[in-house]
Every structure is written in structure tokens, then in C-alpha cells.
Amino acid sequence: MTKASRDTFTVAAVQAAPVFLDREATVEKACKLLAETGRQGARLAVFPEAFIPTYPDWVWAIPSYEIGLHNSLYAELLANSVAIPSEATDQLCRAARRAKAYVVIGLNERNVEASGASLYNTLLYINAQGDIMGKHRKLVPTAAERLVWAQGDGSTLEAYDTPLGKLGGLICWENYMPLARYTMYAWGTQIYVAATWDRGQAWLATLQHIAREGRVYVIGCSIALRKDDIPDRYEFKQRFYASAGEWINVGDSAIVHPNGQFLAGPARAKEEVLYAEVDPSELGGAKWLFDVAGHYARPDVFQLTVNQQPRPMLRTELGGPEAAPPAPPPKRRSRRR
Numbered sequence: 325m326t327k328a329s330r331d332t333f334t335v336a337a338v339q340a341a342p343v344f345l346d347r348e349a350t351v352e353k354a355c356k357l358l359a360e361t362g363r364q365g366a367r368l369a370v371f372p373e374a375f376i377p378t379y380p381d382w383v384w385a386i387p388s389y390e391i392g393l394h395n396s397l398y399a400e401l402l403a404n405s406v407a408i409p410s411e412a413t414d415q416l417c418r419a420a421r422r423a424k425a426y427v428v429i430g431l432n433e434r435n436v437e438a439s440g441a442s443l444y445n446t447l448l449y450i451n452a453q454g455d456i457m458g459k460h461r462k463l464v465p466t467a468a469e470r471l472v473w474a475q476g477d478g479s480t481l482e483a484y485d486t487p488l489g490k491l492g493g494l495i496c497w498e499n500y501m502p503l504a505r506y507t508m509y510a511w512g513t514q515i516y517v518a519a520t521w522d523r524g525q526a527w528l529a530t531l532q533h534i535a536r537e538g539r540v541y542v543i544g545c546s547i548a549l550r551k552d553d554i555p556d557r558y559e560f561k562q563r564f565y566a567s568a569g570e571w572i573n574v575g576d577s578a579i580v581h582p583n584g585q586f587l588a589g590p591a592r593a594k595e596e597v598l599y600a601e602v603d604p605s606e607l608g609g610a611k612w613l614f615d616v617a618g619h620y621a622r623p624d625v626f627q628l629t630v631n632q633q634p635r636p637m638l639r640t641e642l643g644g645p646e647a648a649p650p651a652p653p654p655k656r657r658s659r660r661r
Contacts, residue, residue: 330604333488335515336366337545337598339577339591341553342378347404350376351412354429355419357597362423364599367452367488371429372547372577373496373519374445376412377404379547380432381521381572383468385564393560398472405432405443408459413448421454426486428493430519433461435474438637445473445495447519449484457484462495463504479634483511489604493517493543499530507630509538510617514607516540521547523576528590535580539610541602548575548595582610 338357343349354371361369373379380401386393406412420427426449433446445462461476481504483492492513498504499518508516516538518531523546531544549572554561565572571593578589579600587600614620 332601332603333367334365334599335368335541335543335579335602336361336364336370337543337577337579337588337591338369338371339545339548339575339589339598340371340375340595341547341549342375344554345377345400345404347377347406347412350378351415355415358416358419358423358425358427361597361599362425364597366423366425366599368426368428368491368515368543369423370517370519370543370545371427372545373430373447373521374432375429375547376406376431377401379521379549379573380469380472381549382560382564383471386560388468388471394471397558397560401432401472402434402441402443405434406446406448407434407436408446408448409456413450413456416448417450417454417456420450420452424452426450426452426488426491428491428517428519430495432473433459435637442474443472444476445469446476446480447493447495447517449491451486458482460493460495463498463501466497477635478630478632481507481630481632483508483513488602489514489607491515491517493519496520496522499534503628505534505538506617506628509540510621510628512617513538514540514604515602516542518542518544519546520544521573523574523592528576528578531578531580532584532586535582536584537616539582539607539614539616541582541607542578542580544580544589545577546575547573548577548591548593549573582606 358369429448431446433444435442447460449457451457460480463476465473483490490512492508493516494504531542535542551568551572574593576590576592579587579598581587588598591598
């Protein structure tokens, strides 16, 4: 276990627009923004859900029967999505190392372990030395998102020991899954990432609720996207976004104290990097009154089992069942709370 710092430190929520459906340009933009957060002294930088190469908002606008249009957009999204690892992740790792900062960034991930043609909504975790710590694939894409994203499994649900404290988080409406939130709390998460496409008062109230429920610092980060950020060459923009206003997504990124108060933001209708100071001494003391995964848990009444066994699309056996190696154990034994 990494010994956490007792000193205050700066965190950043990077509310920005991707370069629409352009992986290389969006990665380059992310690296420039990381350099800026590094110059400002941020030791952790959080980017929005599906930042690379964009959140596929068209799934909410284009009718599902428009198969040809969905096919062409999915093909472009797939071509500009990210394999882990790859040159794109190597660039991000180098930028994290130069900035001397931990990075959590949302991206569309290709399932290179199988067909290579399906996508996951993924959070990538990078440490300050420029190494990939892990990734989290969204467990349940919401409604129309299922047109583009597959379901993740429990093998990518994790919280990470860092010198800043225990770092973990969930993606968008996973944060409305009580058992998923509880898992983050039970693993000791102290800095909680809520990368999202959501915005508005209901979502901001959710960030505040998570902070108070878990007694955690919450970094909520969303894309701020103008209609003009979508190139005119896309047919769906002309057909289905003609009546949209200037902003497709206003952002509403925010950083929240464990008591539920906003430390930075919400940032609305602009690209902006939010900064806030995290004081580790505020974390432990806040739990004497309420510790949802500690003295308030009542494990004699309630229990939760987390299955971290991978569920691969493909298993290969060589030489028959008697010669096949045993299935790998889960990364972490199931926990009960």
C-alpha cells in the first residue's frame, strides 16, 4: 500500500471539447492541457467521459432505424478509438510524466482482446511516472449508449493506492448504482472521479450527495461541446441538430468537498480547467460521524459480494481439457461488507 501524503495538493478538472472524431488531434489537445495543469501545480488531472475522440451524442438524436447513418458514424468512431496500450496511450503517459501528475481520462476503447470491432466506455488511469495503472470499463451503458458501447465486467472495477490517497471512480450514471458506489467507498476511495456527459442541477446534486455519502473529494468532469465543434460535413448535424442551440453540452464540471460544498465550479458553457486544493486531514475526521463502509455499515444485516472474475469473449484450450492451464484467479478476492 502506498503511503498517502498528509500535505495539501492541487487537483484539476479539465472541462474541454475534443477535436470531434479525431483521435490524434484530441490526444494532442489532451497533452497540451496536461502540460498546462502541470504548470499550475496540479498533481491529478481528470478529463471527461469518452473524451477521446468524443462522446457519441448522436445516438440520442438519430432514430435507430437510420441504419446507414449509424453505421457510418460507428465506423468513424471505431477507427478513431483507442487500443490499450497503443501509441495514443503512450503519448498520454509521456505527458503525465512530464506534468508529474496522475491522470484519469475517458476514452472509447476498442476490444482488441477479441474482435477489435466493439467499443467500451473506459476510464484510463495513469500515474505520475507515466505508467498505466489500470482501466475501468463502464458496467452499463445507458439507454441509447447501447447502440455503440458494450458492457464492462467487474475485473476492471478498482481503486488505486497513490501518494495522494486512494483514487477511484465511476462513469456517468454508474454513479446512480448504489452497490457500485458502495464498492468504491468500501475500498477506501478518498478521491472520487465522476467522469460524465451529464450536467444540470440534478447531476450537480448527485456530486454533492456522493461527497457527503462517501466523505470523499469528488471531481466531476464533463465535456463542454458547442454545435460549432461538430464539423459541417456531418449529415446528422444538418438533419438532427438544426434546432439545437449554441451548446450541445454546457459542461457543469465541479470539484466538491467531503461536506458537499463546491470548491470549484460548476463551470458552465465554456471550456475551463478547474483547480482546487485537497486537504487529506479533511478525510478521516469527517468519518467519525458517518462512515458508510465502516461503523455505519451493519455487515450483520447487509452484505455485498463483488465479482472481479474477468469474462473474456474468447478462451483458448491447447491439447484438450487435461492440458489446458487453469483459469487465472481474479485480481482480488471477493469482498464482503
